[in-house]
Amino acid sequence: MAEFIEHNLQGVDSAILAVPVALAKGIGWEDLARMVKDEKKAGNPIAGLIDKLHFEKNCMALLIAIISMKWMMMKRHFQCISSSHANAQRWYELKKKQECKQEKTFTAHKKAFKAAEKKIHLQLSQEKSVATISHMHKVHWLEKFNWFIGTWNYLVISRRDAQQNEMTVKRYMSKGDLEVCPCRSGASSTVIKNHRPEQPVPPLTLNQGEYLTDEGEVWQSGRGEFGWLYWLGAL
Known part of the structure; x- marks a missing residue:
């Protein structure tokens, strides 16, 4: 003007x-x-x-x-x-004042836009983390141990580490089940789930359970060990 x-x-x-x-x-x-x-x-x-x-x-x-x-x-x-x-x-x-005012307004809008953009990125990151956590695989109890289905459908359970030995017996052994106890330290205590308590566990299944006790340090040593069998009904 x-x-x-x-x-x-x-x-x-x-x-x-x-x-x-x-x-x-x-x-x-x-x-x-x-x-x-x-x-x-x-x-x-x-x-x-x-x-x-x-x-x-x-x-x-x-x-x-x-x-x-x-x-x-x-x-x-x-x-x-x-x-x-x-x-x-x-x-x-007046023109100079108006330009200065417009520049300040533009700077304020630019800062607000950057702050909003940063907030949106943070929210998206948090939502992505929540979605990842919510879709994480739920670990079932059978994934925590070494196990297999033996002859005649007997479930044989053994621990993955030394801390699970006691838990394997106390939590998952019930009446009629058998525990194979190793003679050597470092071997796994193994539980044979007897789904037919009125009948004895077949010898082949007992042998399979005994082999599972050799897993871990005993197996790495190259020496097999015999174990003791305990029947919960007799304890």
Whole structure:
């Protein structure tokens, strides 16, 4: 806007000067408004620039010619007591303040956008972690031990580490079951689940259970060991 004022200095100065001169001659604001209206009708180019007088603000609205891709008129307010240069400077200052305000607004929006983007990424990461945890495979008890189905469908269970020996016997051995106890330290205690307590466990299944006790340190040593059989019903 300041550039347009500078391009219309003569007309702006003439219009701004005409108002205080008329007021100095004792012409009132209302009479001045009628005079401007009459001068417009008479074809006065200076009066033609004046769009409206604002008595309460001591300013007036002027029509500024803008020559760019097409000719047009822009209405802007000017202080009656200031020159065109002073009004141009005021518009420069207003433009600078507006640009500074827009820059601050843009910076604030950019920071808010980055914060929102960071928050969204964090939420997506957390949701992904929750989804991963919720879809984790549930470990069943048979996956915690070494086991197999022996001859005639007898389930044989043995521990995977030394801490499971006692748990294997106390938690999973019931009446009628057999425990194969190793003679050597480091071997596995093995439980043979007897699904037919009224009948003895076949010798072949007992041998299979005994072989399972050799798993681990005993097996790595290359030496097989015999074990003792305990029947829970006899304890």
